[in-house]
Amino acid sequence: MNKPQFKLFNIIVILFAGFFNSANPSADQQTQITQLYVGFFGRAPDPSGLAYWNSVLSAGLEISAVANSFAASKDSFSQNRTSDQIVTLAYKNLFNSIPSPSALQYWSLKIAQGAITVSQLVLSLLESAQGVEKVALDNRISVASSITNNLNTTERILKYRPGTDLFKQLQSTLGSVTSDPATVDVAQKFIESGFVTAAPSVPVVSDYTKKQGELNKADEAVATAQANLKQAEAAGAPDAITAAKDVLTVVLTARVEIAQQVYDLAPPEAKTAAKATLDSATTILSQTAPSSGTGSTAAAIVKNADSVITDIQQAVAGTTALPTNPAVIGAATTPVTHHGVDSEHM
Numbered sequence: 001m002n003k004p005q006f007k008l009f010n011i012i013v014i015l016f017a018g019f020f021n022s023a024n025p026s027a028d029q030q031t032q033i034t035q036l037y038v039g040f041f042g043r044a045p046d047p048s049g050l051a052y053w054n055s056v057l058s059a060g061l062e063i064s065a066v067a068n069s070f071a072a073s074k075d076s077f078s079q080n081r082t083s084d085q086i087v088t089l090a091y092k093n094l095f096n097s098i099p100s101p102s103a104l105q106y107w108s109l110k111i112a113q114g115a116i117t118v119s120q121l122v123l124s125l126l127e128s129a130q131g132v133e134k135v136a137l138d139n140r141i142s143v144a145s146s147i148t149n150n151l152n153t154t155e156r157i158l159k160y161r162p163g164t165d166l167f168k169q170l171q172s173t174l175g176s177v178t179s180d181p182a183t184v185d186v187a188q189k190f191i192e193s194g195f196v197t198a199a200p201s202v203p204v205v206s207d208y209t210k211k212q213g214e215l216n217k218a219d220e221a222v223a224t225a226q227a228n229l230k231q232a233e234a235a236g237a238p239d240a241i242t243a244a245k246d247v248l249t250v251v252l253t254a255r256v257e258i259a260q261q262v263y264d265l266a267p268p269e270a271k272t273a274a275k276a277t278l279d280s281a282t283t284i285l286s287q288t289a290p291s292s293g294t295g296s297t298a299a300a301i302v303k304n305a306d307s308v309i310t311d312i313q314q315a316v317a318g319t320t321a322l323p324t325n326p327a328v329i330g331a332a333t334t335p336v337t338h339h340g341v342d343s344e345h346m
């Protein structure tokens with residue numbers, strides 16, 4: 001049930017005070033608890049867990065304190081994660097989406113600097129959700145609530161444990177829900193069937209959507225490489241400038257390759273915008289001449305660009321993150337100074 005480690009006296013006071021209200025908790029209170037379960041654990045609350053936290057909130061404990069307890073749980077998505085991964089997974093749990101580059105940079109920096117905690121991140125995302133993200137969040141909470149309400153037999157409750165088939169099915173059901181109302185309909189039909197029909201699977205993200213995410217990461221890598229070049233130029237260090245230009249050329253080459261893939265995969269309604277992005281990326285690359293005398297051959301640039309793309313793909317998948325130090329973009333496997341993308345993370 002992911003309960004906190006309160007002192008015994010506090011638990012007694014909370015449960016005693018909440019006893020009179022927990023039988024009829026408010027809808028808002030139940031929604032808050034369900035949001036935290038989905039946000040931190042990626043699942044619906046079990047009935048006993050929901051009842052427990054209802055009693056805790058009814059006793060007067062602030063939702064922020066409950067969020068702190070969830071964040072500290074060994075089951076929290078944030079355990080042993082980098083700041084980029086924390087932000088990415090928070091968006092995945094709450095909205096079934098990935099953060100924009102600006103959102104990822106903003107929240108990741110705040111976490112890395114200690115300006116906010118993981119619990120504050122989740123609460124902030126819940127409070128500020130709007131547009132498609134708000135629709136997706138509401139859909140996911142609606143389905144999670146239905147799951148909890150339909151864990152209404154002893155057999156189902158006992159089977160709703162990590163590792164069991166029912167637990168996996170219901171996690172998959174919740175994981176399939178997006179802003180698309182059709183995903184809600186499919187999930188609700190499975191739930192209302194008493195969990196006997198085939199559970200919906202998590203939808204496969206389209207190749208186009210994946211490539212868009214990679215292009216966003218490529219933009220971040222370009223910005224980092226550009227910052228590195230400016231820093232080298234400000235220092236007036238010829239070798240550092242040459243190396244920084246090499247890095248920028250490699251990253252821009254990778255960005256063009258990804259932009260081309262986005263264009264190739266774009267649906268008809270997105271072709272025009274994708275073509276404009278590709279043309280812009282190509283123009284910027286053509287204006288950035290490779291440095292000379294450093295072994296920056298076309299083959300070396302392409303090979304290291306492929307390394308950049310691989311690390312970008314891993315970063316989008318949430319398994320790694322692009323380095324914050326622009327000097328370590330890339331791990332050279334060919335004689336191009338400081339090339340590729342280093343897989344060391346946040």
